[in-house]
Amino acid sequence: MSNRENQTDVILIGAGIMSATLGSLLKELMPSWEIKVFEKLAKPGEESSNEWNNAGTGHAALCELNYTTEKPDGSIDVSKAIKINEQFQISKQFWSYLVDSKLISNPQDFIMPLPHMSMVQGEKNVAFLKKRFEALSKNPLFRGMEYSDDPEQLKQWIPLIMEGRTTNEPIAATKIDTGTDVNFGSLTRMLFKHLQNKNVEMNYNHSVADIKRTNGLWELKVRNLTNGTVERHTAKFVFIGGGGGSLHLLQKSGIPEGKHIGGFPVSGLFMVCKNPEVVAKHHAKVYGKAKVGAPPMSVPHLDTRYIDNQKSLLFGPFAGFSPKFLKTGSMFDLLTSVKPHNVVTMLAAGVKEMALTKYLIQQVMLSNEKRMEELREFIPNAKSEDWDIVIAGQRVQVIKDTEAGGKGTLQFGTEVVSAADGSIAALLGASPGASTAVHVMLEVINKCFPQHIKAWEPKLKQMIPSYGVSLLDNPELLRKVDETTSQSLGLSTEKQYV
Numbered sequence: 404m405s406n407r408e409n410q411t412d413v414i415l416i417g418a419g420i421m422s423a424t425l426g427s428l429l430k431e432l433m434p435s436w437e438i439k440v441f442e443k444l445a446k447p448g449e450e451s452s453n454e455w456n457n458a459g460t461g462h463a464a465l466c467e468l469n470y471t472t473e474k475p476d477g478s479i480d481v482s483k484a485i486k487i488n489e490q491f492q493i494s495k496q497f498w499s500y501l502v503d504s505k506l507i508s509n510p511q512d513f514i515m516p517l518p519h520m521s522m523v524q525g526e527k528n529v530a531f532l533k534k535r536f537e538a539l540s541k542n543p544l545f546r547g548m549e550y551s552d553d554p555e556q557l558k559q560w561i562p563l564i565m566e567g568r569t570t571n572e573p574i575a576a577t578k579i580d581t582g583t584d585v586n587f588g589s590l591t592r593m594l595f596k597h598l599q600n601k602n603v604e605m606n607y608n609h610s611v612a613d614i615k616r617t618n619g620l621w622e623l624k625v626r627n628l629t630n631g632t633v634e635r636h637t638a639k640f641v642f643i644g645g646g647g648g649s650l651h652l653l654q655k656s657g658i659p660e661g662k663h664i665g666g667f668p669v670s671g672l673f674m675v676c677k678n679p680e681v682v683a684k685h686h687a688k689v690y691g692k693a694k695v696g697a698p699p700m701s702v703p704h705l706d707t708r709y710i711d712n713q714k715s716l717l718f719g720p721f722a723g724f725s726p727k728f729l730k731t732g733s734m735f736d737l738l739t740s741v742k743p744h745n746v747v748t749m750l751a752a753g754v755k756e757m758a759l760t761k762y763l764i765q766q767v768m769l770s771n772e773k774r775m776e777e778l779r780e781f782i783p784n785a786k787s788e789d790w791d792i793v794i795a796g797q798r799v800q801v802i803k804d805t806e807a808g809g810k811g812t813l814q815f816g817t818e819v820v821s822a823a824d825g826s827i828a829a830l831l832g833a834s835p836g837a838s839t840a841v842h843v844m845l846e847v848i849n850k851c852f853p854q855h856i857k858a859w860e861p862k863l864k865q866m867i868p869s870y871g872v873s874l875l876d877n878p879e880l881l882r883k884v885d886e887t888t889s890q891s892l893g894l895s896t897e898k899q900y901v
Contacts, residue, residue: 411437411604414623414638416611416652417645418442419452420587421830423594424840425642425847427501430601431866432848432859438603439636440595441625443610443648443731448591450729451646452837454710456796458673458720461583462838463491465545466519466690469702471535479531479538488544489874490842493867496884497841498590499891500866506597510892513590515709518687519582522564522574522781528692529575536577543878548579563684564705567784581885582688583894584709587837609634614641614655621656621827640851643829647728647799650740653829658822662744665752665802666831667813668728668737669763671795673719674778678789681782682707682716691781701762705781718778720795722766728799745802751811752802759813798833817843825851841867 413429415422418440426438444450451457464470464484472480498514501507523532529552536550551557552575558565560578568574599605606625612633613624620637627634643649643656647668653661676682690704701722708715728736741749753760771787778785801814817836821828828847845863849856863870874881888894 409634409636410620411439411636411638412640413438414621414636414641415440416623416641416643417450417648418444418447418591418595418605418607419450419644419646420448420591420594420837420840421644421844422642423447423452423591423598424497425644425844426598426603427506427594428497428841428844428848428866430598430603432855432862434601438598439606439638440598440603441606441609441611441623441636443608443628445607446592447595447605447607448588450731451796451798452587452591453796454586454588454708455793456730457587457837458704458706458717459584459586459708459710460519460688460704460706460838461491461494461514461585462836463488463519463582465548465579465582466521466577466688466704467702468521468523468532468535468690468692471539473531473534477534479534481535481538481542484539485542485544485875487839489869490839492544492869492874492881492884492888493845494838494841495888495892496867496869499888501594501597502891507593512712513586513593514892514894515584516580516894517582517584517707518560518578518580520561520576520578520687520689521691522561522576522689523692524570524572524574524780526573529573532575532577542875543881544875545579547581548577550577551575561685561687561689563681564689564781566684566782569783576689578687581889581894584688584707585838586710611645611652614652615657639826641827642847643827645729647732647736647797649829649831650728650799651736653820653831654740654742656822656827656829658820658827660820660822661829662742663748663804664820664831665745665749665811666728666737666740666799667752667756667802668725668797668799669833670723670725670727670797671720672723672774673717673721673793673795674774674790675793676716676718676789677791678786681789682714685716689781701766703777703781717793718781718790721769721774721777722763724763724767725797727797730794730797732797748802748804748811751804751809752813753811755811756813799831801832819843819846819850821847821850825853845870 464487470484539545540548608628610626621641623636625634643652650666688706693702706717726737805812817832
C-alpha cells in the first residue's frame, strides 16, 4: 500500500472515551475529514474507560469532598467544585445533542440518575461538612442539596450504612438527587459504533510502535498484532489518547512540550458485593473523607452502580502499585519512561512523595480482613463472604515541574500536552477524567485548530448551548440546559430553582 493511500486527516490513538469524544466532535464540525483509529486491544473501551476499571461517577463535585477545601480563615473554597460541575454540564449537553440527533440511542444504557452523598464522622468533619453545605447549597449549580446530622433522617437516606451503627460519634451527610452513575465503557462503545457509521476507519489489534515528524506530516509506524505486519500511516493531526500508554508515545514524538514530564502509576482495587439482598438496601454514591496523608484518589466511597443493566454495589478504592502504565502494559513501563530530560523531575518527585510511597506500601500490604475493617466504617454489619475483589484500572499521575510546586510536582488532574503548531496533542493524567471528556476535548480543539474556531462556533453552540459562557453567571441558561439535558438523557428533573 502506498503512502498516499495511507495518508489521512486525523489519527486517533487509543479507543477510549477521550478518542471517542474527540472523534465525535470533529465528525460534527468537519464531516469531510478522514479519521482513523488505532487500538492495540480487540475492542473499544477496554482499559481506563471500561465500566469495571473506574468508579462510574458522573463527577460534578456534588459529593467529592476533595474538590472543596477549608481556607485558613475557616471559610470553604468552592471554586474547584464550581469548575468541575460546569465541565460535567458540558458533557451532558453534548451527550444530549447526540441523543436528540439520533446519533446514539438508549441513554439509560450509559447514564442513570442516582443520589450523590457525602458522609463524615467526628465533630471536626461534621463541622466541615455543614460549612461546605452552606457554601454550596446557595449556589445555583448545587441547588437541591440537603444536609442532615439527624440519625433518624440518615436511616432513611442510607439504611445500609446506619444499620447496626453503635458508636456515639457524630455523623452527618449531604444528599443531592441530581447525581448520576455513568457507564463510560458503554458510552465509549456507543460512540465508536456511531463513528463507524460515519465512515471512521477502526483498526483494532493495531499497536503504534513509533511516531515521527516527516515532510510536515506525522508518520506512524503501526504493527498489526494479528498478522505481525508493519504499516506506515501519515496524518496532518494526531491525538494520543492511549490512557497510561500516552506518555511513551508523547516521548517518541520528540516535541519539546513533552519533555520534563514523567508519570507515576497507581493501581486500584474495588470490593464488589455479591449478595443481592445487601445490594438492594443501598441506592446512592456515598463519598467519605480521605484519611490524613492519603492522596485525593484514595477517597473511600460506597457506590450503587448499573453495569450490564444490573444493579451492583462497589466499595473502594484501595490503592496498589504496579510499574505497568496499563492493565495490559509491560512491567518495564515505568523504567522505560525515565529519560535524560525527565530523570531529575522523576527523582525530585521521589523525594517529595515519600508520604505517598508509604501510603501505597501500606495499601499493598492490606489483608482482606483489613479491607473489611475499612468497609465496616461504612457498613458496620458487612460480612466477608458477601464481598469479592475486582482489580480496577491503572492510572498514571503526571509528574512535572511547576512554578507553585517546583521540580517533580505530582499532578492529580488531567493534562493536555500539545505541540506549538497544534499538529499533535496527548492527554495525560487521571481524575476527573472521563466525566469531563467533552470539556477536555474542546480544549484540544481550541489549542490545535484555532484557525477553525470562528467558523465552528455556531455548530459548537448548537451542540453545547453553554459553549463559551459560564452557567453560574447565566441562571436562565442553566435552568434551560438542566431541563433539556435531563429530559433527553432520562434523568431526574427535581432540582428546584428560586
